[in-house]
Amino acid sequence: MxxxxxxxxxxxxxxxxxxxxxxxxxxxxxxxxxxxxxxxxxxxxxxxxxxxxxxxxxxxxxxxxxxxxxxxxxxxxAGGRLMPEEPRARLVAERRQALGDGFLDVLLLYRQERNKPVEKQTAAWLDAFALKVRAVLDTLEAEAPALAEPGFDLGRISIGCALSYMDYRFPDVDWRSGHAALAAWHAAFEQRPSVVRSQPDETP
Amino acid sequence: MxxxxxxxxxxxxxxxxxxxxxxxxxxxxxxxxxxxxxxxxxxxxxxxxxxxxxxxxxxxxxxxxxxxxxxxxxxxxAGGRLMPEEPRARLVAERRQALGDGFLDVLLLYRQERNKPVEKQTAAWLDAFALKVRAVLDTLEAEAPALAEPGFDLGRISIGCALSYMDYRFPDVDWRSGHAALAAWHAAFEQRPSVVRSQPDETP
Structure with a gap:
């Protein structure tokens, strides 16, 4: 492939x-x-x-x-180990994946907007992106105890990648402040060998 | 619910x-x-x-x-009739759904960009959106004979909704020109009762 x-x-x-x-x-x-x-x-x-x-x-x-x-x-x-089989658990994992993917969509648009010359920026969009980032982080903080339960799936991968992308492209945003449980979950996520091996690379 | x-x-x-x-x-x-x-x-x-x-x-x-x-x-x-069970057919339907969803994402961004005041628009983005719309339409035209085969699934729903959205929000774009097979497939799609009943509504 x-x-x-x-x-x-x-x-x-x-x-x-x-x-x-x-x-x-x-x-x-x-x-x-x-x-x-x-x-x-x-x-x-x-x-x-x-x-x-x-x-x-x-x-x-x-x-x-x-x-x-x-x-x-x-x-x-590979046998389907990254998505729960039980229907309700699967639905939660799918919703988490959509949340992580949607969070990434917001972050990519946010980055594009704030990298524009100021006169091309739309202030209401920047405000909306910032509001959504806060809302997603607050939701994830409330969900952090559940995220920290045993299990690793496509939902957790998507959410973890979105948080790592925040660190990579929004180093000015201190998202860990006020989101201690989420920060702890993400620190454990970043220890996984698959996550370590896929760090963003600045090689041109 | x-x-x-x-x-x-x-x-x-x-x-x-x-x-x-x-x-x-x-x-x-x-x-x-x-x-x-x-x-x-x-x-x-x-x-x-x-x-x-x-x-x-x-x-x-x-x-x-x-x-x-x-x-x-x-x-x-409801029993899973809108997604094929056979793995390869399912993969095609899932890829089509992603194509329809991605097409809609492009169209939503395209519409937002062209509705901005000219001085806030980014010409390279407008060009890129127009190019992607043409590329997607050409791909779908090549795929139209396969779309027209018996079956109705989440992939076809997503593609059909994207084409209907083009008609709704981009009436100035004559997408049927050069895409006759796709236009014929979409005309049949628009006859389905479920599609007729979900027409966009201008009621405020």
Whole structure:
């Protein structure tokens, strides 16, 4: 299999963590495919017309995206240990994955907006992004005791990647203040070998 | 169950279609919950800190989001007829759902960008959105014969909703030109009772 990949995409990181957790890393060839909102990479169109990472291509040429579909596919190949089987537990894990993914969507838009020249920024959007970040962090803090229960799944991977992305791209935001239980859970998350091995890389 | 709802959200429309297709409409109470990028609705925070629609709340208070998780949950409640069981067919349907959802994400951002005052717009983004729309339409045109095969699933629902959203919010874009097979598939999609019943509504 071929994975269109970049070392700084948080959605790619989810897949990299799953590859290590499932033991499937050796089955995938990584192809460095740069993408940027303002510079669509035309090489990616044939495999994914949304021109987004991650995009997986199976050996018979079938494309698989987005990160959620790729993670579920890989987990299924390896026996399905990263998603609970019991329906209610599964629903919680799926909702957590959507929360982590949605948090990342907010952070990516927030970063793009605040990196614009001031005269192009929309103040109401910046305020809305900041409000959503606080709301998500407060929700996750309330959920931290449940997150800290035994188990590791696609929901926790997504939430952990979003918090690590905050550290990476928003080092000015002290999200741990007022969110001590969440910070403790995230510190444990960052100790996992799959998470250590998928740190963002500044190599150009 | 309670569904935070708006009559013009294309992601809500996916859920409304699934409710009709599964016969579960009577099980859900619709709660009109306006959201806008620049006016976060604080009433929604307790159920979904991302402040996004659709958000479903189960009778015991458990929140379920995003649209993909809600649709899978409802389909599962009703016996799972909207997702193929055979693994390869399921993977295709999941990739199509991600394509439709990603297409909608592009269209929502595109609309927000072009509705801004010109001096706040970023030309490279508008160009990138237009390029992605063309790339997605070309991919879907190539896939139209497969879409037209028997079967109706969450992938087709998502793609159909995205094309209907183009008609609704981008009436100036003649997407049918050069995409005749896709246009024919979409015309049939729009005949389905579940799709007819979930038309966007301009009621304030």
């Amino acid at each position: 071929k994975l269109h990949w970049s070392p700084r995409s948080p959605f790619v990181r989810k897949v990299m963590i799953v590859l290590v957790e499932t033991g499937l890393s050796d089955r995938v060839t990584l192809v460095r495919t740069p993408v940027a909102m303002d510079k669509p990479n035309l090489d990616l169109v044939a495999d994914n017309p949304l021109i987004k990472l991650p995009t997986l291509v199976l050996d018979d040429g079938v494309p698989v995206y987005d990160s959620r579909v790729i993670c579920a596919y890989l987990d299924c190949l | 309670k569904l935070h709802w708006s009559p013009r959200s294309p992601f809500v429309r996916k859920v409304m279609i699934v409710l009709v297709e599964t016969g579960l409409s009577d099980r859900v109470t619709l709660v009109r919950t306006p959201v806008a990028m620049d006016k976060p609705n604080l009433d929604l925070v307790a159920d979904n800190p991302l402040i996004k629609l659709p958000t479903l709340v189960l009778d015991d208070g458990v929140p379920v989001y995003d649209s993909r998780v809600i649709c899978a949950y409802l389909d599962c409640l």
